[in-house]
Amino acid sequence: MNRFEFFKEIAKNAKVLGEEWDKILEAALIMHGHLCGAMPLGFRTGRLALRVLDVEREPNMDMMAFVETGIYHAAACFADGVQFSTGCTYGKDLIKKLDYGKWAVTIVIKKDGRAVRVSVKPEIIQAVFKGKFLAERKKGVPPTEVPQEYILQPFINTITRPDEELLDVSEIFTYEFKPTPKPSFEVLTCEICGEMVAENKMRVKEGKKVCLPCSGYEV
Numbered sequence: 001m002n003r004f005e006f007f008k009e010i011a012k013n014a015k016v017l018g019e020e021w022d023k024i025l026e027a028a029l030i031m032h033g034h035l036c037g038a039m040p041l042g043f044r045t046g047r048l049a050l051r052v053l054d055v056e057r058e059p060n061m062d063m064m065a066f067v068e069t070g071i072y073h074a075a076a077c078f079a080d081g082v083q084f085s086t087g088c089t090y091g092k093d094l095i096k097k098l099d100y101g102k103w104a105v106t107i108v109i110k111k112d113g114r115a116v117r118v119s120v121k122p123e124i125i126q127a128v129f130k131g132k133f134l135a136e137r138k139k140g141v142p143p144t145e146v147p148q149e150y151i152l153q154p155f156i157n158t159i160t161r162p163d164e165e166l167l168d169v170s171e172i173f174t175y176e177f178k179p180t181p182k183p184s185f186e187v188l189t190c191e192i193c194g195e196m197v198a199e200n201k202m203r204v205k206e207g208k209k210v211c212l213p214c215s216g217y218e219v
């Protein structure tokens with residue numbers, strides 16, 4: 001069985017979460033690339049936040065995800081699970097890493113600020129860290145080279161267990177957004193490299209309109 005067929009088989013377990021969740025998990029696995037402990041937890045965390053807020057997975061740009069895992073974090077993969085279950089993707093600029101080193105996400109509806117924070121229960125995180133998969137990862141073994149039987153059943157369990165065994169949920173609250181600039185729909189040509197650049201990222205250097213890399217300025 002090739003990798004994608006393997007992912008499709010595993011994703012079938014997500015049918016217990018409701019219609020189409022197997023397709024979303026399959027997409028998440030294809031994009032993420034490997035089985036691990038954190039991605040499916042992010043997947044479940046994001047999904048529960050949508051249920052509590054009673055909203056669909058985000059097709060447009062109307063929701064934000066604030067993920068508390070961060071950089072240099074063993075559970076950085078958590079954020080990919082959140083992206084796929086919520087539709088709050090990096091490309092749409094709907095996901096921010098708060099870099100707290102915690103396993104939680106706050107989902108916010110942009111138009112009214114309605115928000116909920118969902119976190120992984122401490123005992124679930126402890127179980128992941130005591131597992132054979134993470135012991136190999138700590139030694140520096142890449143996820144796809146860890147014997148897959150170490151992670152297959154834990155992965156499936158994370159996908160199929162009831163929400164209340166895995167996750168804690170806050171009350172719904174109102175999130176106060178700080179004002180942010182509107183996206184730019186203007187594009188200009190850099191006068192040095194000739195590439196197209198969003199207008200709000202142009203800089204002026206020696207009288208020329210140039211892109212950031214050509215300007216030599218710090219971002």
Ligand SMILES: [Zn+2]
Pocket residue numbers: 032034035036037038039077143
């Ligand atoms: Zn991963």
Ligand SMILES: [Zn+2]
Pocket residue numbers: 190191192193194195210211212213214
């Ligand atoms: Zn340039």
